[in-house]
Every structure is written in structure tokens, then in C-alpha cells.
Amino acid sequence: MVYKKIILKDVNNFELKDIFECGQCFRWKKEPNGSYTGVVKIGVLNVSKFKSMVEICGYINEQADLKSFCQDYFDLNTDYDKAKKIISKNDTTMKEAIKFGKGIRILNQDPFEMLISYIISAANNIPRISKTIENISRECGKKISLSIDENKKLTGNNEAKVYYLFPSPKELSKCTMEKLRECNLGFRDKYVYGAAKQVADKKIELNIIMLKEYKEAKKELMLIDGVGSKVADCILLFSMKKTEAFPVDTWIIKIMNEVYVETKNLKKINEYAFNKWKEYAGIAQQYLFYYKRENS
DNA sequence: CCACAGGGCGGCA
DNA sequence: TGCCGCCCTGTG
Numbered sequence: 001m002v003y004k005k006i007i008l009k010d011v012n013n014f015e016l017k018d019i020f021e022c023g024q025c026f027r028w029k030k031e032p033n034g035s036y037t038g039v040v041k042i043g044v045l046n047v048s049k050f051k052s053m054v055e056i057c058g059y060i061n062e063q064a065d066l067k068s069f070c071q072d073y074f075d076l077n078t079d080y081d082k083a084k085k086i087i088s089k090n091d092t093t094m095k096e097a098i099k100f101g102k103g104i105r106i107l108n109q110d111p112f113e114m115l116i117s118y119i120i121s122a123a124n125n126i127p128r129i130s131k132t133i134e135n136i137s138r139e140c141g142k143k144i145s146l147s148i149d150e151n152k153k154l155t156g157n158n159e160a161k162v163y164y165l166f167p168s169p170k171e172l173s174k175c176t177m178e179k180l181r182e183c184n185l186g187f188r189d190k191y192v193y194g195a196a197k198q199v200a201d202k203k204i205e206l207n208i209i210m211l212k213e214y215k216e217a218k219k220e221l222m223l224i225d226g227v228g229s230k231v232a233d234c235i236l237l238f239s240m241k242k243t244e245a246f247p248v249d250t251w252i253i254k255i256m257n258e259v260y261v262e263t264k265n266l267k268k269i270n271e272y273a274f275n276k277w278k279e280y281a282g283i284a285q286q287y288l289f290y291y292k293r294e295n296s
Numbered sequence: 297c298c299a300c301a302g303g304g305c306g307g308c309a
Numbered sequence: 310t311g312c313c314g315c316c317c318t319g320t321g
Contacts, residue, residue: 023302122303128319129302188318191304228304249302265311293302 001043001144003153004066005057013080015103016049022104022290024238026117026130026164029119033156039137040070044144044163046154057154059144075105080283087277087284093259099293103288107238111206112199113166114239115224118231119191128184133166135183140167140175174202191226200226204218205224215240229266237282243260246273246281247289255292 020028020036028038035048038271043060055086056070071077088094095238116136121129141164146154151161173196198204204224214236221232228282230249236242248256248266257263261272 102309118302119304121300123316125301125319126304184318187315188304188317226304230303234302251302289302 001058001059002062003059003150005055005248006067006070008054008056008070008076010052011054011076012052013076013084013103014049014105016047018101018103018290019074019105019107022101022286023126023293024107024286025109026126031155031157035156037155039144039163039165040069040073041113041165042066043165044139044154058193059146059150059154072108075108078106080105083280083283087280087287093255094287097287098292101143101287101290104283104290106243106283106286110166111210111235111239112169112234115195115199115206115221115227116166116172116192118234118251119195119226120185120188121234122188122226122231124186126187132184134164136165136172136175136180136185137164139179139183140171141165142171147268168249169196169199172196188226191224194225197229214242214244218245229270233270233282237285244274246270246277247284248273249289251289251292251296252285253293255288 001242016034016036020038021032025038028036030036031046032049032180037044037046040173042064043058045056045058045060048055056066057068060066064127084098088098117133120132144163144165144278148158148160154254155161173193175193177189177193180193185192188255195204199206209220212220217236217240218229218232221235222229227235230247233247236245237247248269253269256269256272260276261269263269269290273281273285
């Protein structure tokens with residue numbers, strides 16, 4: 001692990017709180033100094049912002065290119081001004097939602113991590129989801145130990161700290177059911193174990209599914225036990241660049257019924273959003289979800 | 297003690 | 310299809 005740092009100048013549509021607390025990720029934590037620290041594929045990163053300048057530093061793999069990783073991870077190639085303009089046309093609710101969550105960006109996270117994380121999210125609450133993911137990473141993932149000085153350089157905190165990468169499919173599938181049970185997965189343990197094993201054995205190939213079109217990719221993800229419509233859409237949106245994906249959860253049902261379409265049929269809500277917002281459905285979902293959840 | 301939390305599954309009409 | 314009980318577990 002080596003320390004690297006980059007600075008992004010003149011970023012817009014980029015607010016730390018909106019990005020990290022809009023519900024798309026579970027491993028980013030706010031630090032006392034206002035920055036956020038999170039474990040990603042290449043190591044542990046810290047992000048801070050001053051005016052329109054974003055600083056990203058981290059202890060990462062020596063081979064990793066921090067700049068190009070961030071370009072993709074923080075979705076810097078997507079034009080959010082354009083997306084906002086299109087989805088908010090003749091839509092006062094969307095305008096409000098966008099105003100509230102103006103700094104949201106859809107992170108491009110790791111597909112396997114999203115698969116497991118969203119299986120865990122079923123009928124669960126956020127603190128427990130985060131805790132469970134930390135448990136799994138601690139049990140099965142690679143360790144990154146930072147000394148006091150190193151961690152201070154990263155986060156500003158004057159203490160040594162140990163971070164854990166999210167486990168690879170192989171690492172997680174080697175974990176015993178007993179160990180998994182100690183991670184507090186509850187009834188989801190068998191789903192997590194099964195999914196990890198299928199990916200490790202290449203029965204499921206996420207990088208191939210990722211190349212398929214949205215509906216086909218969703219169908220294939222839903223073959224995995226524990227992955228239904230909502231979880232599949234989360235995986236597709238947060239790690240496979242399928243911006244048509246529109247995860248329908250309890251919050252989205254509420255706001256969709258109130259404002260757009262009155263039905264309890266989740267598939268109909270899905271179809272409605274797909275037709276209305278097309279390739280911007282996922283972005284629309286994030287604004288609506290964050291707005292509704294934070295204001296209820 | 298009970299309801300419920302960022303769903304999914306299986307059984308039933 | 311549509312509806313419902315159940316699935317762990319912590320929290321109010």
C-alpha cells in the first residue's frame with residue numbers, strides 16, 4: 001500500500017454528504033473534520049472538499065492509478081446538469097428533490113460487493129447492514145493496518161487504525177457457515193454464501209452480465225437466490241452503469257404513489273419509471289429516494 | 297411484548 | 310397474477 005493524493009478542480013454536482021449518505025454505499029464514514037473515509041477495491045480513501053476543489057488521498061495498491069479509478073468511481077464522465085434538466089422538465093417534485101440532493105453522484109462500485117451488500121440489505125436497517133458488511137470484511141477480507149502517522153495523514157485522526165478490504169468471491173466462499181453466522185447476517189446467510197460460491201465457481205460471471213443490456217442483465221441477476229427485483233436494480237445501478245435501473249423500495253413506493261402512479265404493483269412502478277425517465281431513471285430514483293427518506 | 301426495518305421466497309387462491 | 314406469512318436480529 002502506498003500513499004497517493006489527487007486534487008480535482010472545479011467539480012460541480014459533487015457534495016460529500018449527498019454522495020455518501022444518499023443510500024448507495026455502506027462503507028463511507030464521516031470524520032470529525034468533515035471528510036469521508038471509505039474502503040474501496042484499491043485500498044482505503046479519504047475525500048474532502050473545499051469550495052469547488054475535491055481532494056482525494058489514500059493508501060492504495062502500488063499498481064493502482066488513483067486518478068483513473070476516481071474518474072470512474074465518482075462517475076466524473078456523466079453530465080449531471082444535463083440529466084437534471086431532462087428529468088425535471090415540467091416536474092415540480094423532481095425539481096425539489098434535485099434541489100435537496102443537488103450534489104448526488106452515482107458511484108460506480110464493485111459488482112461483487114454490491115451483490116452481497118444488497119442481499120444483506122433485505123428487510124434490514126442501515127446501521128445493521130453496515131455493521132454486517134464490516135464483520136464480513138474483517139472475517140474474510142485483506143487487512144490494511146495504518147500507523148498513527150499514516151492514519152493521521154489520511155483522515156486527520158490521531159490514532160492507529162485497521163481497515164479491511166471487502167472480500168473477493170473466493171475469500172468469501174471459503175468462509176464457513178459458522179463464521180458467517182457470527183457476522184450477524186441472520187436469515188440472509190445462506191443467500192450470501194450461495195451467491196459468493198456461485199461467483200467464485202464462475203457459475204455467475206458478473207463481468208459478463210455487466211456487458212449485457214439492462215433487462216437481460218437483470219433477469220440473470222435474479223436467478224441468484226436472495227436477489228429479487230429491487231436488489232438486482234441496485235446492483236445494476238451502483239456497479240454496472242445501468243442508469244435505467246430503478247430500484248423500488250419502501251421509500252420509492254411512497255413517493256411514487258403520492259406523486260406519479262398509484263399502484264401497489266412493484267413491477268408497474270418499475271415499468272412506469274423505465275418509460276418516463278428511460279436512461280435517467282436511476283438518477284431520478286436517487287434524487288427521489290434521498291429527498292423522501294431525509295424529509296419524512 | 298410487539299412492530300418494524302432500504303426484500304425475497306414459497307405456498308396458496 | 311395477487312396476497313400473505315415467514316425469514317434473523319436489534320431497536321423503539
